[in-house]
Amino acid sequence: MLVVALCLQALCFCFVATTPTPTSNHYQQYSNDSLLWGPYRPNLYLGIRARMREGLLAGLMWSNVDNAAQISKNLRHTCEQDEGMAGYGWTAYDPRTGGHEVIRDTGNKIDLSIDYVKDHHSSGDDWGLRVSGRLRDDAQRTQRTTAVFYIGHETLHDDFECGVSPSSNAEASCAGLLASKRFTLDIIPAMSANDMDSSPVIMNIQSLQVPRNTLWQAKSIFLNQLKAEAPRQTLLSSSPGRGNLHLIQLTFVGDFVFDVLFASGPRTDDYSSETLGSNIDYAAARFEDQFKRVYNPQSPFNVTQDYTTFSQSLLANLMGGIGYFHGTSKVSMDAKAEKSSLTSADAAVEDRGPYELFSAVPSRPFFPRGFLWDEGFHLQAVLDWDIELAMEMATSWLNLMDDDGWIAREQILGPEAASKVPPEFQTQYQLYANPPTMFMVVDMFLDRVLGDVPYDGRPSRFIQAIEHPGNASIPVEARAFLETIYWKLKRHYLWWRRTQAGNTERYQSRHQAMGMEYREGYRWRGRTAEHVLTSGLDDYPRVAAPSDDELHLDALCWVGLMSNTLRKISTALQLTSDPDFYALNTHSAEIAATADGIHWSDHEQAYCDATISPAGQVEHVCHKGYISLMPLLTGVLWNPMHTKLGPVLDLIEDPSHLWSPYGLRSLSTKDEYYGTGENYWRSPIWVNINYLVLVRLLELAKQRGPQQERCSRMYSKLRKNIVNTVYQSWKDTGFAWEQYNPDSGKGQRTQHFTGWTALVVRVMAMPDMEGQYIKPYPTADNAIQNPSATSGHGLLVTLTGVFILGMLFRRRIMQIWRNLMET
Ligand SMILES: *[C@@H]1O[C@H](CO)[C@@H](O)[C@H](O)[C@H]1NC(C)=O
Ligand SMILES: *[C@@H]1O[C@H](CO)[C@@H](O)[C@H](O)[C@H]1NC(C)=O
Ligand SMILES: *[C@@H]1O[C@H](CO)[C@@H](O)[C@H](O)[C@H]1NC(C)=O
Numbered sequence: 001m002l003v004v005a006l007c008l009q010a011l012c013f014c015f016v017a018t019t020p021t022p023t024s025n026h027y028q029q030y031s032n033d034s035l036l037w038g039p040y041r042p043n044l045y046l047g048i049r050a051r052m053r054e055g056l057l058a059g060l061m062w063s064n065v066d067n068a069a070q071i072s073k074n075l076r077h078t079c080e081q082d083e084g085m086a087g088y089g090w091t092a093y094d095p096r097t098g099g100h101e102v103i104r105d106t107g108n109k110i111d112l113s114i115d116y117v118k119d120h121h122s123s124g125d126d127w128g129l130r131v132s133g134r135l136r137d138d139a140q141r142t143q144r145t146t147a148v149f150y151i152g153h154e155t156l157h158d159d160f161e162c163g164v165s166p167s168s169n170a171e172a173s174c175a176g177l178l179a180s181k182r183f184t185l186d187i188i189p190a191m192s193a194n195d196m197d198s199s200p201v202i203m204n205i206q207s208l209q210v211p212r213n214t215l216w217q218a219k220s221i222f223l224n225q226l227k228a229e230a231p232r233q234t235l236l237s238s239s240p241g242r243g244n245l246h247l248i249q250l251t252f253v254g255d256f257v258f259d260v261l262f263a264s265g266p267r268t269d270d271y272s273s274e275t276l277g278s279n280i281d282y283a284a285a286r287f288e289d290q291f292k293r294v295y296n297p298q299s300p301f302n303v304t305q306d307y308t309t310f311s312q313s314l315l316a317n318l319m320g321g322i323g324y325f326h327g328t329s330k331v332s333m334d335a336k337a338e339k340s341s342l343t344s345a346d347a348a349v350e351d352r353g354p355y356e357l358f359s360a361v362p363s364r365p366f367f368p369r370g371f372l373w374d375e376g377f378h379l380q381a382v383l384d385w386d387i388e389l390a391m392e393m394a395t396s397w398l399n400l401m402d403d404d405g406w407i408a409r410e411q412i413l414g415p416e417a418a419s420k421v422p423p424e425f426q427t428q429y430q431l432y433a434n435p436p437t438m439f440m441v442v443d444m445f446l447d448r449v450l451g452d453v454p455y456d457g458r459p460s461r462f463i464q465a466i467e468h469p470g471n472a473s474i475p476v477e478a479r480a481f482l483e484t485i486y487w488k489l490k491r492h493y494l495w496w497r498r499t500q501a502g503n504t505e506r507y508q509s510r511h512q513a514m515g516m517e518y519r520e521g522y523r524w525r526g527r528t529a530e531h532v533l534t535s536g537l538d539d540y541p542r543v544a545a546p547s548d549d550e551l552h553l554d555a556l557c558w559v560g561l562m563s564n565t566l567r568k569i570s571t572a573l574q575l576t577s578d579p580d581f582y583a584l585n586t587h588s589a590e591i592a593a594t595a596d597g598i599h600w601s602d603h604e605q606a607y608c609d610a611t612i613s614p615a616g617q618v619e620h621v622c623h624k625g626y627i628s629l630m631p632l633l634t635g636v637l638w639n640p641m642h643t644k645l646g647p648v649l650d651l652i653e654d655p656s657h658l659w660s661p662y663g664l665r666s667l668s669t670k671d672e673y674y675g676t677g678e679n680y681w682r683s684p685i686w687v688n689i690n691y692l693v694l695v696r697l698l699e700l701a702k703q704r705g706p707q708q709e710r711c712s713r714m715y716s717k718l719r720k721n722i723v724n725t726v727y728q729s730w731k732d733t734g735f736a737w738e739q740y741n742p743d744s745g746k747g748q749r750t751q752h753f754t755g756w757t758a759l760v761v762r763v764m765a766m767p768d769m770e771g772q773y774i775k776p777y778p779t780a781d782n783a784i785q786n787p788s789a790t791s792g793h794g795l796l797v798t799l800t801g802v803f804i805l806g807m808l809f810r811r812r813i814m815q816i817w818r819n820l821m822e823t
Contacts, residue, residue, distance in 0.1 A: 034096045035358075035392065037127050037262075039116055040324035042361050043078050043368030043420070045088060045103055046114055048129070051324040053356060056178055058151040058260075060131065061219055064108040065146045065251065068232040074108055077219040079365035081751045083107060087734025089364075089752065090316035091309075094290070095389060096458065097283040098127065099316055104734070109139035117279040119271065122264070128276035129260040133252065145252050146234060148222055149187060149260060152215035152245040153178075162207055162248065163240040172205055172240075172248050183264050187248050188273060190257040202251040204236045207243035215245060216416040222247055291315070293456045294384055297764035301723060307764060310727055314736055315761045317754035318381055321361045322393070325369065327414020328353035330427045349427050357411050358396040362755030363738065368420060370411035372397065373536040376437020377688045377756035383444055384762070386458040391481060394441055398488045402430075405495025409434035409534065432526040432534045433500050435558050436492065439565040442485065446568055449478040479573060486569050490578070493562040500525060500559075502551040506612050507598055520587075520594040522555035523548070530677070540666070540681040541623040541673040542609055549612040553599045554627050560591035560636040595631045596644065605647040607631050624651055625658065625667035626681070626689050633692040640705025649707055652693065653714055662745035663690045663722040684739035684748065688756040690722045694763055701769055716770045719763055726760045 041047025041057065049057035063075040076083065086104035093099025098117030105112065111134045119126035133145055153160045153176060160176030165186065167173075172187040189201045210221060225247070226233045236249050250258055259273045291312055301307040328351040359370035360378040367374075375397060383390040401407045408428035412421050447453040448463060455463045462478040474482070502521035524534045527546055531538050535554055543550040567584040575581060599607045601620035607630070608622035622628070631637035632648050639645075651657050657668040663685040667674050675683040694715060701712035725740050729747035736757040737747025 033125060034118065035389065036125050037118065038095050038322065038324075039101075039320060040322065040358075042321045042323040042364045043416070045076055045079055045112075046101065046116070046129075046131075048116065048127075049324060050178065051358060052179065053326050053354070054155040054179075056151060056153055056176075056183075057215060058149065059218055060114075061148040061150070061222065062105075062108065062110075062112070062133075063146055064110070065144045065234040066140070068234045071146075071226070071234055072223050075219060075223065076103075076105065076108070079368070079752065081365045085734075089313065089754065090320035091313055092284060092287040093316035093320040094283070094287050094386075095319055095322055096386065097286050098279070099283060099287060099320065100280075101320065104136075106136065108145065109136045109143060110134065110145055111136055115276075115280045115283075117276070117283045119263075119275065119279055120282050121275075125264040126271065127262050128279060129262075130276060130280065131256075131258055131260075133256045135255060142253055145256065146249060147252070147256075147258070148247055148249045150218045150222070150245060150247045151185060152210075152212075152218065154212055154215065156212065156244060158242055160244060160246075161242045162205055162246040164203075164205070170201060170203065172203060174246060178264075181264055183262065185263075186259075186261045187250070188259045188261065189250055189252075190259065190273070201256070202235065202249075204238045204247075204249045204251075205240040206236045206247045206249075207239060207241045208245045208247070209243050210245050212244060213415055218245065218247070221245065287312075287316075290385070290458065295761050295765045298766065299768040300720065300770070301764045306731075307723075307727065310730055311761045311764050313730075314726075314754055314758040315381065315385070317364075317736070317752075318360060318378060318758035318761075319385070321364055321368075321754055322359065323361055323368070323370075324356070324358050325411065325413040325417060326354055326356040327417065329355060329408060329411065329413055331408065332427050332429045353413070355400055355411075355413055356396070357400065357413060358393050359411070360393070360755065363750045363753040365752050366420075366750045367755070369413070369417045370397070371755075372407055372409045372411075372434045373437055374688075374755050376435070376440055377691070377759060379438070379441040380444060381758055381762055383441060383448075384455065384457050387445065387448060387455060387460045387462055388458070390441060391445065391462070394438055395485065397438060398485060398492075401488055401492060404430070405491035405493075406430050406499075407434075407492065429526060431499055433496055433524065433555075434534055435536045435554075436496065436562050439489065439562050442482075442489065443565045443568060446482070446565075446572060449474055449482075450572060474572065482569055482573060483575075486566070486573070486575065486578075489562070489569075490566055490580070493559070493566060496562065497522075497559060500555055502555075503549050504551070504598075506549055506616075507551070507610070507618055518590075518594045518597050520556060520559070520590050521551040521598060522559055523550055524552050524555050537626060537666075537681045539678050540625065540627060541671065543611045543621045547611060550621075551598060551610045553595070553607050553609050554630045556591060556594060556599065557630040557634040557636045560588060560595070560631075561634040563587040563591065564635055592631075592636050592638075595636050599631075600644060606651060607644070607648070623667065623671050623673065625665070625671065626686075629689070629693065632696050633689070635696075640700055640703045640707060645700075645705075645707055649710060649714065653710075660685065660742045661721055662725040662740055662742060663687075664693060664718065665742045680739075680749075683742050685722075685725065685742055685745075686739050686756075687722065687726065687759055690718065691756070691759040691763060694719055694722070694766065698766060698769070701772075712769045712772060716768065719766065719768075723760050723763055726757060 035051060037050055039047060040049045040051060041059065044059050046060040049055055061075050061077045063071050065071060084107040086106050088103040090099050090101045097120065101114045103112040113132040115130040117128055135143055151174060157177055162172060162174035165171035165173035170189055174185040176183060206225060225236055229237055235251065236247060259276055261271060261276060263271055295311060295315060297307045297311055330349055331352045333348050333350060357370050359375055361368050362371055362374045379390045379394055409432065410428065412418050412426050418426060448455040462475060464475045500522045502523040504519055504521035507518065524532050526534045529546060532542060563584055567588055570578055570581050570584060595607060598610055601608045601622055604620065604622040606622055606624050606628045608620040611619050611621055613619045628651055629648060637644060652664060653659055656670060658664045665683050665685060666681045667683055673682055697711045697715035701708060701715050725745045726736060728745060729737055733747060735751045736754050738750035738753040739748055741748050
């Protein structure tokens with residue numbers, strides 16, 4: 001045994017190989033066309049653009065115009081929390097085909113119903129829009145509403161032109177060039193919608209030439225144009241023609257409908273409002289069909305249609321929040337910079353880029369941009385729906401990584417995104433990390449590619465029927481993709497380990513006596529006394545006096561998650577060309593050993609942060625809550641036989657700690673900081689963490705072990721609690737929320753938070769374990785295997801296990817060895 005360990009160790013250090021350079025993304029080409037267009041400006045109630053740096057962008061604004069003085073107040077454009085919306089969002093939506101959005105605008109006394117769909121006969125680059133306005137019950141039947149559809153071009157061509165259509169003077173028609181291809185765009189009001197004796201539709205077209213970085217300010221441009229004409233004016237004067245921004249204003253009396261048809265190439269007669277109608281039906285049917293296959297709510301959420309409607313709405317809004325962003329980003333070049341000592345005028349801050357990003361957003365009104373920590377959760381819901389879409393988005397994020405391996409955690413690209421962020425929060429620091437949740441997505445991807453987990457979403461070249469799951473036969477496209485991103489993920493992992501490393505030396509004296517050596521230990525950089533924003537759990541209580549000696553449990557666990565995922569990929573692909581191929585295996589285990597060795601407090605019976613006291617002693621700083629669960633949630637604590645599993649479950653299940661009838665609280669009610677200060681992560685219920693707990697409980701409920709039955713019971717209860725909390729608030733308010741109150745279950749903070757709160761879609765589709773027969777325990781211990789180790793690699797696992805012991809007990813082994821040699 002000993003000799004094997006030493007040999008392996010030597011092998012590991014001497015293994016030399018070259019790192020292959022990433023190959024081109026095969027999969028991208030065939031994934032591209034159907035994702036070219038979309039409502040990719042999620043900060044707007046309706047904002048459409050092409051996923052191109054120099055593209056077209058379009059948007060919709062509307063207002064009641066009976067009171068001309070109020071138009072600047074009533075004109076809707078960007079999603080806002082304070083405009084008196086009685087709910088808005090997509091009821092069905094798939095980025096490949098389109099969907100249906102409903103907007104209940106109480107202030108303007110009108111409900112809008114919008115279909116945005118691709119033409120399924122074309123390759124996806126033709127699309128159409130049907131906008132229907134219906135007066136609300138409290139509106140005057142003769143109410144006048146104006147709708148402004150605008151389209152801007154980010155390249156300065158002088159041949160982009162709009163005017164009254166040659167075929168009908170009630171229609172507008174535009175034409176121009178996009179990526180050297182001709183396009184047409186027609187706006188067609190449906191006259192028959194006005195079934196009352198009212199004045200006909202008034203159409204005004206104004207074509208303007210504006211600086212291209214102001215296109216996103218179409219609302220103020222429109223209002224300024226009105227003001228320039230005459231006071232209390234609500235109608236633009238018509239001046240159609242050439243320009244890079246065209247405002248097409250339609251003014252209606254009563255209910256209305258109009259269509260917008262976009263065609264790449266000249267529009268032919270067979271692309272009409274009727275085609276649009278059939279595309280709308282097609283998109284709706286496809287969404288229903290795919291939803292049934294992928295996310296049909298399981299018992300007990302199958303009792304009413306209501307849960308299905310709820311689930312579809314959350315899923316549609318998550319995907320309807322996918323945006324395309326481009327522009328520069330503010331980066332501090334000062335590696336040592338801490339936020340408190342910087343001003344926005346700091347010389348070390350520079351504009352980097354331009355970059356582009358294809359990402360979902362946490363909340364359309366409040367966080368309409370990319371967040372790294374959130375995205376790894378968003379993509380878990382997207383993945384089973386459309387695995388190629390999820391990987392396209394993950395790739396977009398990984399492409400933002402710099403040569404060192406750093407990714408800015410918040411992506412504020414371009415002036416439109418920056419307009420929603422106070423200047424002091426715009427700068428990104430190259431030393432700051434964020435939870436690497438993207439690794440969870442890649443892990444799930446691998447499970448599906450290997451056939452270990454079934455995939456029923458949009459058919460994909462990544463997925464092929466595998467006759468013998470687990471024997472590591474991977475479809476060619478998936479292999480090429482994984483090989484490409486593996487090296488990027490690894491660069492990020494190495495960066496993380498280097499930059500967030502903790503001072504572990506001072507912890508050694510305590511363990512050296514036992515012949516143990518822990519070299520792992522991490523500390524979030526960029527913390528202040530009150531916040532560790534980088535950890536994602538902003539105000540969660542930590543060591544009271546920040547110090548270079550503290551070690552953060554969650555940081556360690558995230559590194560564990562990264563190494564587990566890398567190990568899984570490199571094993572599946574047999575990437576022996578990676579010089580760290582063997583070291584990765586041992587690293588996972590070293591992390592697990594460190595969690596138990598340094599972060600476990602016997603006294604508190606919990607995993608905790610650690611620090612060195614002024615007297616030089618190792619001290620546990622325990623604030624029981626989400627952080628205490630991290631070893632379980634990241635798979636660092638994976639073994640159902642693990643002795644610490646019981647105490648972790650106790651913490652979850654105890655109502656005086658985390659358990660509430662509405663889901664798991666972020667902090668124990670017994671903690672001195674419970675519910676204090678900003679109270680952001682100090683009591684409220686967050687869906688992302690509740691989701692991770694459920695995923696792990698379900699895994700444990702399916703594996704033999706002393707806690708199996710208990711996990712199954714907790715899983716069933718928690719699943720019902722968290723789903724019903726989100727559901728009830730949605731019924732009451734029309735919205736999903738950022739977090740939920742642990743005493744009332746009510747949604748709070750950011751409204752329309754259809755980012756990770758939408759994970760309840762997955763939770764509803766998870767199996768009901770209520771009353772499931774569970775095989776009685778005890779059984780043979782050898783039935784238990786690390787779930788992340790694929791079968792057929794048992795020997796490797798055993799050998800590396802031995803190797804790890806060798807590493808941990810290196811000193812003792814060397815001592816025995818020397819003793820042996822001396823005698
Ligand atoms: C995807 O489409 C965009 C827009 O047409 C284009 O710029 C890009 O090169 C395409 N990517 C691939 C991989 O085909
Ligand atoms: C809900 O699902 C359960 C379990 O699959 C099934 O037994 C039950 O009949 C379903 N209920 C309804 C109303 O479909
Ligand atoms: C997987 O199993 C099939 C059927 O036995 C076999 O043909 C194939 O070679 C196996 N693949 C690997 C990588 O072992």
